[in-house]
Amino acid sequence: MRLIDTQRSGNAWKVRLLARLLGVTLERTTLSIDAGDLRKTEFLERNPLGQIPVLELDDGRRLYESMAILRYLAEGSEFWPSDSWCQAEVLTWLSFEQAQHMRPLAQLRLHLSLKHDRQSSDADMAALRPEALHALQQLEARLTAQERVGTSWVAADVPTIADVALYPYTRMAPMAQIELDVYPAVQTWLARIEALPGYAPLYPGRPDMNYATTEI
Amino acid sequence: MRLIDTQRSGNAWKVRLLARLLGVTLERTTLSIDAGDLRKTEFLERNPLGQIPVLELDDGRRLYESMAILRYLAEGSEFWPSDSWCQAEVLTWLSFEQAQHMRPLAQLRLHLSLKHDRQSSDADMAALRPEALHALQQLEARLTAQERVGTSWVAADVPTIADVALYPYTRMAPMAQIELDVYPAVQTWLARIEALPGYAPLYPGRPDMNYATTEI
Numbered sequence: 001m002r003l004i005d006t007q008r009s010g011n012a013w014k015v016r017l018l019a020r021l022l023g024v025t026l027e028r029t030t031l032s033i034d035a036g037d038l039r040k041t042e043f044l045e046r047n048p049l050g051q052i053p054v055l056e057l058d059d060g061r062r063l064y065e066s067m068a069i070l071r072y073l074a075e076g077s078e079f080w081p082s083d084s085w086c087q088a089e090v091l092t093w094l095s096f097e098q099a100q101h102m103r104p105l106a107q108l109r110l111h112l113s114l115k116h117d118r119q120s121s122d123a124d125m126a127a128l129r130p131e132a133l134h135a136l137q138q139l140e141a142r143l144t145a146q147e148r149v150g151t152s153w154v155a156a157d158v159p160t161i162a163d164v165a166l167y168p169y170t171r172m173a174p175m176a177q178i179e180l181d182v183y184p185a186v187q188t189w190l191a192r193i194e195a196l197p198g199y200a201p202l203y204p205g206r207p208d209m210n211y212a213t214t215e216i
Numbered sequence: 217m218r219l220i221d222t223q224r225s226g227n228a229w230k231v232r233l234l235a236r237l238l239g240v241t242l243e244r245t246t247l248s249i250d251a252g253d254l255r256k257t258e259f260l261e262r263n264p265l266g267q268i269p270v271l272e273l274d275d276g277r278r279l280y281e282s283m284a285i286l287r288y289l290a291e292g293s294e295f296w297p298s299d300s301w302c303q304a305e306v307l308t309w310l311s312f313e314q315a316q317h318m319r320p321l322a323q324l325r326l327h328l329s330l331k332h333d334r335q336s337s338d339a340d341m342a343a344l345r346p347e348a349l350h351a352l353q354q355l356e357a358r359l360t361a362q363e364r365v366g367t368s369w370v371a372a373d374v375p376t377i378a379d380v381a382l383y384p385y386t387r388m389a390p391m392a393q394i395e396l397d398v399y400p401a402v403q404t405w406l407a408r409i410e411a412l413p414g415y416a417p418l419y420p421g422r423p424d425m426n427y428a429t430t431e432i
Contacts, residue, residue, distance in 0.1 A: 004228070010300060026235075048357055048358070048361070049312065049354060063305075064308065064316075065307065065308040065311040066305050066311075067308075067310075067311040068304040068305070068307040068308040068311060069304070071303060071304050071307050072300060072303075072304035073302065075300045084288060084291045085277070085288065087287060087288075088279050088284040088285070088287050088288035089279075089284070090281075091281065091283050091284040091287050092279060092280065092281040092284040094283075094311075095281040095283040095310075095314050096280075096281060098311050098314045098315040099258065099314040099315065099318070099319070099429050100314070103315070108381060118341070123401070138264070138265060140262070141264055165263060
């Protein structure tokens with residue numbers, strides 16, 4: 001199987017992280033947004049939605065939404081529980097991540113720390129910030145409630161693809177100029193994920209590049 | 217099982233629609249946003265995310281994201297295929313709906329047709345419109361590609377919860393001041409869903425209330 005990604009995409013990081021946690025080896029084709037790779041015909045033919053990551057199977061079939069790729073890779077593992085209720089709980093938090101959590105955090109990170117083309121005082125950035133804070137507060141409340149019933153993870157009593165999906169953009173919140181100090185349950189949960197066997201950061205071997213707001 | 221909904225929510229309509237297509241009877245508690253029901257403590261205790269729909273099981277457990285509710289109700293039916301690859305394809309389009317399709321269409325509908333508190337020329341509405349058009353173009357392209365391989369549905373060769381999830385906000389696009397004439401594959405697909413046994417519109421028995429832009 002081959003993963004088409006970029007090094008900096010949080011959505012691609014989810015997939016690389018799950019593969020490592022599962023011990024699955026993925027071949028990689030790493031594209032560059034800056035070089036315009038995602039606008040090239042060759043890429044758009046592989047993914048009509050025009051986004052990374054893309055997972056290509058050996059028989060040529062392709063998946064191109066991180067949620068779908070995570071679910072496919074997790075087949076048969078604890079990261080995608082077999083029970084119908086548990087799957088619905090996992091999907092609740094995958095949906096929350098896609099609809100409410102990722103967009104404000106990813107947009108703030110993109111413009112404030114990667115492109116440096118906006119100020120946090122700009123109207124569009126100022127509108128995204130409360131959305132990002134609200135999502136993090138909801139995650140904090142969920143993790144606190146889970147701890148109360150003796151569970152350390154977002155959707156089940158084991159780590160699932162919901163934890164993997166919520167991890168990258170939460171971890172990179174400081175790049176969105178949002179500090180995580182006020183979310184203690186979130187911080188504990190981040191550390192718990194980082195202690196899982198196989199965990200790797202965004203730029204393995206380049207800790208200075210991981211979450212620096214001066215990253216190019 | 218009890219569904220907590222509002223009459224006008226597209227996310228709640230997805231759940232009522234799937235239940236009817238499956239022949240499952242749901243008890244209903246229908247709240248009113250205008251009456252402030254969604255801000256009341258009683259409701260927030262039932263759903264910490266503060267949104268409808270909520271599905272309450274007879275044993276008191278609750279699900280509160282439409283994607284998760286659809287998946288739970290569809291267990292064992294063709295609407296949630298058992299094959300791992302097919303599930304990933306369904307999730308691709310559920311994710312697309314949550315991350316790219318629903319938000320601009322729902323926001324435009326809310327402000328231009330329900331609240332009447334914005335003009336289509338306002339900056340925030342003008343920014344949402346290209347996002348909504350782009351999502352509809354991607355749906356049109358997908359349905360056209362599916363027709364080319366002999367399939368009439370978004371994610372599989374049978375209707376799945378991906379079709380059910382994408383239906384309401386696509387159908388209500390005219391309330392977002394977006395006409396569907398330029399999306400022939402989308403129009404054919406909408407008619408195909410409306411021909412499924414059990415289909416019911418947003419306001420059964422009140423066709424004048426369904427998609428009128430003057431709706432209160």
